[in-house]
Amino acid sequence: MARVLIVGGGLAGLSAALEATSAGHHVVALERAPRVGGRATTQPLDGFAMGYGPHLLLKNGPLHSITKKLSRVRLATQPLRPHRCEVLGHGLIRPTGDVRTAALNKRALKMNDQTHPIVQGTDFLSTWGSPKTDEKRRSALNKSQLLVSNEGWAGLVGRMAAALDEVGVFIECGLEVTRIEPGIAHLSDGRMIETDVIILACGSKTARKLVSSMDETASQKFTTIQRTTASVVELGLDSKPFQEHHAVVDIERSMAILDYFAIQPRLGLEGSHLAAVAVGGLPQDAGTTRFESAEQRLSALEAFLDERALGWREHIIQEGRQSKITLHELPSEELTQLSFAEHGVLLAGAWVESEHSLADGAVASGRKAGRLIAKAMH
Secondary structure, eight states: OOEEEEEOOSHHHHHHHHHHHHTTOEEEEEESSSSSOGGGOOEEETTEEEOSSOOOEETTSHHHHHHHHTOSSOOOEEEOOGGGEEETTTEESSOTTOHHHHHHHHHHHHTTOTTSHHHHHHHHHHHSSOSSOOHHHHHHGGGTOEEEETTHHHHHHHHHHHHHHHTTOEEEESOOEEEEETTEEEETTSOEEEOSEEEEOSOHHHHHHHHHHHOTTGGGGGGGOEEEEEEEEEEEESSOTTTTOSEEEETTTTEEEEEHHHHOGGGOSSSEEEEEEEEOOSTTSSSOOOOSSHHHHHHHHHHHHHHHSTTGGGSEEEEEEEEEEEEEEEOOTTOOTTTTGGGTEEEOSTTSSOSOOHHHHHHHHHHHHHHTGGGGOO
16 A cells, blocks of 8 residues: 555546545545636536536546446436537538538538538537547537536536545645655645655646656656647526527637536526637647737637627626636647656646546546556655
C-alpha cells in the first residue's frame, strides 16, 4: 500500500483517487478551489445549474461509464438530436421533411468530408473546436450519443465525491500545494505532507510550476503544450427565446449555443437554460486571430445571443460569464503519466496524452495514473 497525494479535485483528480483507493492505497486529495469538480462543477441557483459553458456527455465514454457504476440510482439522460441542431447558413444537421438533403448530409458525415459545412458544424458541437482528433465524439452526435443528464454536471461530480467519501478518502478544499519534492508536498498553510507518490491532477500551468520547484530542466517538457481559450455565457431565463432548438452553431465565428432544458426536460420545464461558447480567436490561441482581447470576444458572443435568442436580456433569472477560460490543451507527446515517475510524481488531466478528449480525457488520464502508482514508487 502506498501513501498517495492527489493535487487537484477536478475530474482527473477524482478519477485518480477512485482508482488508487480501489487498488488499496491510502489516498489524500487537495483542491485549492472552495469545492471539487474543476470546470465540470456547477452551482444551483434558482433552479439553474450554472457552470462554465456547455458540456455534453459521451455515451459509454469514460465519464459516463464510471458515474453509472458509482450509484444504484439510474442516470437518466437525453441526447442532443441532430434534427434539432442547426448550422447557421446551412440548415439542420438532419433536416426532417427533406430526404435528399438529409441523405447528402449523412453521406458527408460518413465520409468525414471536412470541406462540408455540416461536417464542420458537427465537429465543432461535438469537440468544441478541439485540435485533437476524437473520432468517437465526432460520430456520436450523428448517432444521438452526446448526452445531457438529469443530474447536471454537479450530479456527476457528486457521485464521484460521494463514492470517495464512503470509502474514507479525505478531500480538503481551499488548500494549495506550493512546492513539491520527492516524497514531500509543501502546503499554503505551512504544513508538509509526506507521501510515497504525488499525482498532479491539476492544470498544466500549475503542474509545470510544481515540477519546476523540483526539477527545472524536466519542466521544459511542458513548453510544447498548445492552448485554446474560450469565452462562455450561461443564462437562466424565464422565457424560451431559443424556440425548439437544441443547439445552434456558427462555424465562421466558432460560436455555439445550447439549451439544456430543451435537450433534457427533467432539468426544467419552464424557461430556458442557455449555455453559449466562443472558441479561440485571441493572439495566443491556435488559428486565426479575430479578437484583440477576451473581453471583445465575450461582447461578440453576447451579440451572437442577441441574434439567436431575441430578448434574452429582459428575461434573466441567473447569469454567469467568463471572458477567458482554458478550453483545450493539446497534449505534448513528451508528457505521459510517467514523465516524472523517477521523482515519485505522476501526471493526470485532459492535457496528458490520451485517446480521449475534454472531460473523458481527464477521467481516462486520472484512472490510468491511479493504476500506475507502483511504477512511481522507489
